[in-house]
Amino acid sequence: MNTPLSPSGAARNDGSSVQIGALVPLTRPGWVEAGRHLLAGLELAVREVNDAGGIAGRPLELVVRDTAADPQRAAAAVDELARLGVAALAGEYHSVVARAAAARADALGLPFLCSSAVLDALTEQPAEWVARLAPAQSHGWRIYADFLLGAGHRRIAVAADSSVYWASGARVLRDHLAPRGGTVIELDMRALAPAAVCDELAGNRATALLLLVGYPEPAVSIVKSVRRDQRLAEITIGAPAGQPEFAEWAALLGGDGAAIPFLRYLPERLSQLGARVETALRERLAEAPSFVAFEGYDTVAVLADVLRSHGADRARTAGSWARVAVEGTRGQIRFSRAPGISVWQWAWPPVQVVDRDPAEPDRFRILHAG
Template identity: 75%
Template sequence: MHTSPAVRIGALAPLTPPGWAEAGRHLLAGLDLAVRDANAAGGIDGRPLELLVRDTAADPARAAAAVDELAGLGVAALAGEYHSVVARAAAARADALGLPFLCSSAVLDALTDHPTEWVARIAPPQSRGWRFFTDFLLDRLGAGRRRIAVAADPSVYWESGIRILREHLARYDGEVVVLDARGLGPEGVCDALVAHDASALLLLVGHPEPAVPLVRAVRRDERLAGILLGAPAGQPELPSWASLLGADGAGIPFLRYLPDLPEGLTSLGARVAAALREQLAEEPSFVAFEGYDTGVVLAELLRAHGPDRTRLAPAAWAKVAVEGTRGPIRFSRVPGIGVWQWAGAPIQVVDRDPADPSRFRVRVRHTL
């Protein structure tokens, strides 16, 4: 039994709307399991790890305030966050305060405005994943019709995604048509798809609103029977997508940061998958594995360097070498990315099987 004072880690996650609370729940489940496993193995030199959880609710200002609060409470490091714009605000405050922050799920390339030694990331950068997704779209569409429409919400994250798509498609004579998802509404988006003769529609919008009404409208519009729907941000990954949309939500490719299941998981990953399945009472998403891997890395950093947060950066990230659920984790400097980056995160394009929307089909996988 631990009797020494706890070593505290601040955990940021969207747990209430307008944040994607389902993703936040999976992220926190992974983090919590990693902390429990670390404590079962003796904690940090006999001291237990403790998570101090703060709900960001997808609000950057709320996240920045939470970082300030957690720093004042003496946390050794920060972990988590799902939404890129929120993680960016948290990273800026962590960098300013000299507080180590390991971001779990946010993929925005420009997580910070400048290179920093205080921030690292488990998830792959958006440019890597979205270029891979664009190549998949081009293969599916073939030569000829390569006009891809995006139904987008206003956001730095979505704008970054559109820029990646546009730049990559331009090399193959492709075109991006940007549609204002909320201004047009579902029926207006359908009319615009017909008017532009779009061959695909990508959902660069929040879930469930307005993503679910958009999918329903497109699926029911006979004029759009041949259009390809895609969701690079991964909205179909979590169970609520299938429960809300059923068959309408199947056959929509998205990015998933997992190896082939179950054989692609490490032995640790297989054990964690079973534990998360029991804890969540549903299949764990890639977000849950990202949460667990975040906890594993931070526990190892704290064991190796102690709980004094000033000693966890700058040198500590470069020395990480741990076995995660999805492979060995090491951090490096990646050109164009200002934070320490795990460059080996697996990437797949997956969709839900039209024959059984509860099952996933791997359409293509990225190999380094």
């Protein structure tokens, strides 16, 4: 079903407002916690835009649709939002869903600023209507691979589900690690139970296991099995896709969920703007905001700047990606054509490898930055 609209707007286009369509996973099997943080960032920025006078005196509104991690549902939502007359699209967290939305938006001539999805091939062909804030998977995961090498890991197992996103991540790791003396051992989670993963790790003498799997399951069960296997006491568990970022991870795993390095897209120190937004997001969410919430805020900040400069004309919006220069919560945002990336790309947001401190699981430790 379509979700109700956020408090910032209603589904109409009678000329009284400027509307942005927001694609967000808000129900299972979507990653609901990520969707909630993304929406919080989008809504906060809309509120601040309207408090500052809106878009040339017209209020900015969100028209929210729940994608539920379903590519077909996302494509249908793009069609609906285009008919409703939204000026642009924002959001989405899941890469395979964002890919479907991006293809449809590009075909319809509807500007789409993707907030959080990282799959390199967001569109099959170069797209003029689509831009992205999150770093491409190849960029972030190479940084993660460098972290693994620096930590002394050469035999790295990946517990992988079957999807374009996980296959792409495994390929990035393998291509980056192999020339540098690393070996990637792929464990097919379609054929292995969590307990069997432990036997494979012990037999292959892996020193690190990366979770390229769904959340909460089977990721949580794999972590519990590995943590309880005495043969694997020295193994490092990693989660480049960022599963430990959210509070639910700590709630489900407690101390077992600590010391699991993952990628997040924040600077070491937030700017004055970033710190102010962090405080507001914390109040809105009643918990520490994830990097996904900042991505949501920055998405609306960019679109509002473009809409102020060029109005709600879709072609002018898409034609302005190359001229964007917006101070976001995590640095100045500009878009360019990055090699191998089919959409307009912020190259690059800050990238960190962090984990939860075993002594204080609510605190994050920065282990590596790129």
